[in-house]
Amino acid sequence: MVIADWPGVNAEWSRELEVPSTSGADAPGTVHRWHLLDNGAELARRGLAPLGTLLCVHGNPTWSYLWRTLLAGGSDAAHPWRVVAVDQLDMGFSERTGTVRRLADRINDLGDLTDALALEGPVVSVGHDWGGVISLGWALAHEHQLAGVVLTNTAVHQPEGSPIPAALRLALHPAVHKWGTITSDAFLRVTHSLAHPPLSAEVRTAYMAPYRGASRRAGVGNFVADIPVDASHPSFTALTGVAEGVRGLDVPALMLWGPRDPIFSDRYLKDLITRLPHADVHRYEGAGHLVAEDRDIATPVFEWLAGRVTGGGTRAADAPAAVQGTDGFEPLWAPLAELAAGPAGDGRAVVEMATDGTVARFLTWKQLEAAVGHLAAGLQEAGVGSGSRVSLMVPPGVDLTVALYACLRLGAVVVVADAGLGTRGLSRAVKGATPDVLIGIDKALAAARALGWAARRISVQELPAGRRRLLGVETSLAALARAGSERAGAAGSVAPILPGPDSPAAVLFTSGSTGPAKGVLYTHRQLAAMRDTVAQTFGIRPGQRLVAGFAPFALLGPALGAVSVTPAMDVTAPRTLTARALADAAAAIDATVVFASPAALRNVVATHGGPTPEGTAALERVDLLLSAGAPVPEALLAEVQQLVPRASLHTPYGMTEALPVTDISFEQIQAAAADAAAGTMTGAGNGVCVGLPVHGARVAVVPLAGDGTAPGSLPVTDAGITGEVLVNAPHVKDAYDRLWLTQELSSGPAGWHRTGDVGHFDARGRLWVEGRLAHVVTAPGGAVTPVGPEQAIESLDGVGMAAVVGVGPAGTQAVTAVVETVPPAPKAGLAGPELAGKVRAAARGAGVSVAAVLVVPVQPTDIRHNAKIDRTRLSQWASSVLAGGRPGTP
Numbered sequence: 001m002v003i004a005d006w007p008g009v010n011a012e013w014s015r016e017l018e019v020p021s022t023s024g025a026d027a028p029g030t031v032h033r034w035h036l037l038d039n040g041a042e043l044a045r046r047g048l049a050p051l052g053t054l055l056c057v058h059g060n061p062t063w064s065y066l067w068r069t070l071l072a073g074g075s076d077a078a079h080p081w082r083v084v085a086v087d088q089l090d091m092g093f094s095e096r097t098g099t100v101r102r103l104a105d106r107i108n109d110l111g112d113l114t115d116a117l118a119l120e121g122p123v124v125s126v127g128h129d130w131g132g133v134i135s136l137g138w139a140l141a142h143e144h145q146l147a148g149v150v151l152t153n154t155a156v157h158q159p160e161g162s163p164i165p166a167a168l169r170l171a172l173h174p175a176v177h178k179w180g181t182i183t184s185d186a187f188l189r190v191t192h193s194l195a196h197p198p199l200s201a202e203v204r205t206a207y208m209a210p211y212r213g214a215s216r217r218a219g220v221g222n223f224v225a226d227i228p229v230d231a232s233h234p235s236f237t238a239l240t241g242v243a244e245g246v247r248g249l250d251v252p253a254l255m256l257w258g259p260r261d262p263i264f265s266d267r268y269l270k271d272l273i274t275r276l277p278h279a280d281v282h283r284y285e286g287a288g289h290l291v292a293e294d295r296d297i298a299t300p301v302f303e304w305l306a307g308r309v310t311g312g313g314t315r316a317a318d319a320p321a322a323v324q325g326t327d328g329f330e331p332l333w334a335p336l337a338e339l340a341a342g343p344a345g346d347g348r349a350v351v352e353m354a355t356d357g358t359v360a361r362f363l364t365w366k367q368l369e370a371a372v373g374h375l376a377a378g379l380q381e382a383g384v385g386s387g388s389r390v391s392l393m394v395p396p397g398v399d400l401t402v403a404l405y406a407c408l409r410l411g412a413v414v415v416v417a418d419a420g421l422g423t424r425g426l427s428r429a430v431k432g433a434t435p436d437v438l439i440g441i442d443k444a445l446a447a448a449r450a451l452g453w454a455a456r457r458i459s460v461q462e463l464p465a466g467r468r469r470l471l472g473v474e475t476s477l478a479a480l481a482r483a484g485s486e487r488a489g490a491a492g493s494v495a496p497i498l499p500g501p502d503s504p505a506a507v508l509f510t511s512g513s514t515g516p517a518k519g520v521l522y523t524h525r526q527l528a529a530m531r532d533t534v535a536q537t538f539g540i541r542p543g544q545r546l547v548a549g550f551a552p553f554a555l556l557g558p559a560l561g562a563v564s565v566t567p568a569m570d571v572t573a574p575r576t577l578t579a580r581a582l583a584d585a586a587a588a589i590d591a592t593v594v595f596a597s598p599a600a601l602r603n604v605v606a607t608h609g610g611p612t613p614e615g616t617a618a619l620e621r622v623d624l625l626l627s628a629g630a631p632v633p634e635a636l637l638a639e640v641q642q643l644v645p646r647a648s649l650h651t652p653y654g655m656t657e658a659l660p661v662t663d664i665s666f667e668q669i670q671a672a673a674a675d676a677a678a679g680t681m682t683g684a685g686n687g688v689c690v691g692l693p694v695h696g697a698r699v700a701v702v703p704l705a706g707d708g709t710a711p712g713s714l715p716v717t718d719a720g721i722t723g724e725v726l727v728n729a730p731h732v733k734d735a736y737d738r739l740w741l742t743q744e745l746s747s748g749p750a751g752w753h754r755t756g757d758v759g760h761f762d763a764r765g766r767l768w769v770e771g772r773l774a775h776v777v778t779a780p781g782g783a784v785t786p787v788g789p790e791q792a793i794e795s796l797d798g799v800g801m802a803a804v805v806g807v808g809p810a811g812t813q814a815v816t817a818v819v820e821t822v823p824p825a826p827k828a829g830l831a832g833p834e835l836a837g838k839v840r841a842a843a844r845g846a847g848v849s850v851a852a853v854l855v856v857p858v859q860p861t862d863i864r865h866n867a868k869i870d871r872t873r874l875s876q877w878a879s880s881v882l883a884g885g886r887p888g889t890p
Contacts, residue, residue, distance in 0.1 A: 002035055002093045006206040008068040010075070013037040019116045025105040026097070034113055035093035037064045037085040039075045048080040051310050052122040052147055054301075055138070056085040057110065059129020059154070060223035061181075061188045063092030063210050066128060066292055073298035079306060086113060088131070090219025092210045100222050103235040107137035107242075114142070122147030124309060126301075128292065129154055129264070130223060133242055140245040148252040148309045149276075150301060152291050153261055155268035156243040156275070164229055165263045171224045181221035183214050194289040196260060203293070246275045252308040253279035254740070256297050258287030259432060269738075270434040280304060280740040283432055285516040300741045307744075329501040332527050332559045333372065333405045339542060339561055340369035348589065349558060351565035352397040357584035357612075363398055368405075368558065375406035377487045378480030384437055386411035386499060389507070391435035391454060393419075393444030396554040396566040399460050399477060403439055404555055408506075408524070411499030417509040418551060420572040421517050427451050429509045429517050432738060445471040501525035507737045508552070510656045511868065515774075519737030520656045529696070529730035530659060531559045536695035537663055538593075538624060538650065545589040549577050549596035550629070552659070563589050574600040574629075578607040579643065583615025586622060594622050594644065597629045598636065605639045622647045628654060630868055631688040631769075631787075633794075634673060637666045653690035653769065655755060657746075658732040661699060661725075662767050664691025672766060683719040683762030686788035686846065687770040690759075697729035699767055702748065704758060707811065708776035708783045713749045722760045722785060724773050726752040758785050775871040777806035777813050784815055784848055786871065792846040793839050798822055801859045804843070805875035807852070807882055814851035816878045817843060818890070824857040828887040831855045854878055860890055 004014035015038055021030040043050055054074060056067040064085035074081035087094040089101060089109055101109065114123075123145045127135030132154025139146050158164055164172075171180055171187060181187040188211055192204050199207070211217050228236040253276045257269050266283075273281060287294035339345065345366040354360040363371060384390060390412045394400040407414045417429040430438075430453045438444070438454035445457055449472045459468070462476045499505070505524040509517040522530075534540060534556065542561025548554035551571045557564030567585040570576040577600035586594065596604065611619065625640065625647040632651045641649060651669070652660035664672070668691055676685030693699045700715030701723030710724035726748045733753070736743045748754045758776060759769040770785035777784040786804040793802040800820040806813030817839050819831065831839065836853040843850040860870045877890035 004037075006065055006068075006209065007200075007202045008072070009037065009065065009206075010039070010042065010071070012042050013039050013071055015041075017113070017116060019112050021109070022112055023101070023105045023108045025099045025101050032089055032097060032109075033095040034089070035064070035087040036113075037067070037071055038083070039071050040082045040084070042075055043080055043082060046077070048075075048077055050074070050080050050082040051305070052124060053082040053084060053119055054124050054126050054150075055110075055114065055119070055135065056083060056126040057128070057131035057135040057138075058085070058088065058092070059127075059131040060091070061191055061211065061217075061220040062129070062207060062290075063087050065092075065206055066290075067126070069292065069296065069298040070126070070301060073302050076302075079302045081302070081305065084117065084119070086110065087210070088134070088219075090222065096216065096218065098218075100225075101219075102226055102238065103133065103137070103228075103242075104238040106134045107141065107238070110134060110138045111141055114138070119145065121145040122309065124148040124150060124305065126150040126152075127154055128152045129289075130227075132156070133239065136246050136249075137238070137242045139249065139251075140242065143249075143251075146249075146251055148254070148305070149249065150254045150256070150304075151272065152256045152297065153258055153264045153289050155264050155271070156239065156246060157268075157271050158228070159267065159271070162267075164227065165265070167262050168224070168227060172227065172229070177224065178221060181224050182217045185211065185217070187220060187224070188217075191289070194261070194263075195293045196258075196286060196288050197294075199290075199293060243275070246272075249276065252304075254301065254304045254308070255279050255281045256291055256295075256300065257281065257283045257738075258289060258291035258294055259283050259428075260286060260288035263289055266431055266434050273738075280308070281738040282740040282742070283738045285428065285432075300744075303744065304740075329525060330528060331408070331498070331501070331524055332505075332531060333409050335542065335561045336365065336369045336372060336405065336558055339365040344543065348563050350398050350401045351563065351585075351588055353565060353568045353581070353585050353588060355568045357568070357580065357615075359588050361398060363402075368402065371402045371481065372405045372409060374481045374484035374488060375402055375477060376409045376484065378482070378484030379406060379412070380410055381483055381487060382475065382480060384410060384412055386497060386503070388412040388437065389415055389433060389435040391415040391417070391430055391433065391438040391440075393438060393440035393448075394460055395441065396548065396551050396571055401555065401558060401564075402481075403477060405558065408527075409498065411497065411503055413504045413507060415507045415519075416551075417517065417519075418572050421509065421512050423447070425512050425517055427453065429519065430454075433507050433519055439477065442467075442471070445473060448472075499524055501528070504734070508656055515872075518656075518739060518742065520733045521735045521737045523734050526731055526734055528559075531556060533660065533695050533697070533729070533731050535560055537652070537660065538626065540593060540624075544592045547582065547585045547589070547591045547594045547596075549574065549582065549594070549600045553595040553626075562593065565589050565591075569600075575603050577603055578610055579604045580607065580610035580612075580615065583611035583619050587612075587615045587618035591618060591622055593624045593626070594647070595626045595628075598627055598632045599630070601627055601632070601636060601640050604643065605636065608639075608643060619644050620646060625649050626652060628652045628660065634666075634669055637669065641666065651690070652694065653767070655757075656733075657755070658697075658727050658729060658753060660694050661697055661727050661729070661755075662690045662692055663694050664689060664766070668766075672762075675762070675764075681763050683760055683768065685768070687759060687768035687785070688787055688791070689762075690767050690769050692766060693727075694729075696731070697727060699728075700726045700752065701759060701761070702726060702754070704776070704783055704785075706778075706782050708773070708778040710754075710758075710773060715749060715752060717761055717765070719761050719763045722758060722770060725755045725757040725759045725767070725769070727755060728752050772871070775805070777804065777815050778810045779806070779813050779815055779849075780811070781849075789815075789817070789843040789846040789848040789850070792842040793817055793819060796838050796842055798835070799839075801861075801869060802839075803859060803869045803871050803874050804848070804850075805871050805878055807875065807879045814882075815843075815848055816852045816854065816875075816882070817850045818854045818856055818859070818874050818878060820857070820859045821855055825855040826857070828856045828890060829854065829881065852878070852882055854881060854887075856890055 067085035649666035672689035
């Protein structure tokens, strides 16, 4: 009899069962004693009818205790599910059989148990580690009962020619295996150490409980030994059968993954996605192998069950198909062929600038169309095709433009994560997207080789043989283009199969200013809708000439039919754009449109005396200037207007998930400021006015609650009501890539996207943004949004950028202002009495009472925009300082 005295486990769940064995590992008539955690009796006692059964299978060296949160969740009357968490034979508190049980035996054992339990459908299998393979093997043998599958950090296939994980190689080494897995408890302790944060002493003790003594650990060693390292292994055939069989599973699937896993890394997740492409996937950044310990998986599992299993389900057959559209859809690359064939064909399309202000190289529309076609053919011949993920790490210019449009034309999914994320952020983003191929410059190729970003690497330029071997490069864009050109000229050459409008097209990463950068997945239809929205909203037509100081617009330019040039600058650091570089680029194409971030414009204004007379004249001929990515102060726009006196200045508001959402001109900003100052218009003021919705977009808010959340589901547009901003438009992203839970949380009512921004409308229907929902301060008097008081503080002489953050427990937070002084303060810490008094008075004028004022020499901002303050980081720093800690650097 097992005494269930483990944290988080109801003693009523623990039970034992005698099960007749049909396994070939046992003699006929053998009966085994199984231990399991089963909430079925509790549900029956409480009169709760289960919606189905979760069959949970642990891996090595855990046991059914791993699934205790699912048992508790299934016992909730709000979503009653019977949860049967098994201890596999020789594991946990089940019988030690004295036999070596192979994968096929364990799949058969599980079937024996479910037969003895007389489980009836619907059953959802749940598996982790080696238990994932076993659960899938059971699923394939019981498809008549199967309603879905849930997997956490597991693998069903070892890529050919790729070694098994280092930790498992060590555990399998003859000199280590028996001692590490059976004689000692080292394998258990190492596995338990993979939890993030570390397991508590009580939980570690519970995990160790069934494995006290070497005689209890034979199953741990046998489990490790049963990992097929090659085709000669006895379990290789069974593993291959499961790996290939799951491709045909036509049931909803959920994968919850901890990428910080030295055993089952993202490459195994990628393999599973190729086998179950319709699966919902969520990667928990920072979580590892024991993802069920690192994160709350019970809440998303039961939400998923309600939406996908009991709510109707999403089966493999329901996945979007890549079919040719006949609804007037025009893919992003279509204008290239049209312009190449027309009178503009011999005119410049893409221009690159040299650092001395001259044109380094360019392509005409005819040359661009030919280059894209040749590279697409070359990539296709190299095995890149529909669904292949291609990471592009190439500076804006000719090479990036050709590579981007060639990949899109092939149906490959381009992955765009810029160096502005920093090395760690960039590596995390690229690994999470698991590209098949990386195309990059030398610096990116070196990082890819060192950090394992992609198995296949392609250089931009042709490299010497030694350098190519060192970087692990298989070919170059130039070589692929030559091969594609030869193929195009060959008789009977095959054209690429064009992707359908609803096929995945790109994964674009957010700036990471409010947490780890998220991959945003767009379809071809949504990218085309973005192009059309920009064209309609700003009147950008073929033949116009665009200076793009922001990489996404450099790539969008050819799709708009605009001649495009990127100034000589580091596009990953907007502050590097000078007035001279901007003017030289404008002069090179006689620009009509300029796009630059606010941080770039600040430096342009600061270096305004640099341009040549030709450059100055070119800027004076610009018709339209766009700036986005962060709020643009009215005073900065006034200075920019002097550089481009003819231009209409616009500051569209949007985000990576939907760009743009609203638009406002300089004159409209001035009018909004006048309305706010007059105080006679409902909703005018307290935030940044970002104007009216762009072409094809609808905008609304979900009202903010006193605790700083936006729990409602009814979108409103009434003036003066603060809430989370929602947007509905054809160009809103398709989903967050491999972040199913994040996608669910961002999905508002009836197709609305929750932006995570907070704002309100005024009586004219203009949207005023007040900050991020995650940055709302929950003070005793109610929720405080940060942007309004920050603007008031930034209006003071001697103050640059300001941030308003909360310190203390939610609901009782003290409003704290952190200011960057001009000139910079020598060190961070408490503000002096005079400055503190001015800051408090300014905030009071905005209706906010500030409890403390701190100063910093420089605000911590994101790299991409050099403008988005990391308020979460500042809040943690301010809390430490006000508690008596050393200020240091925030």
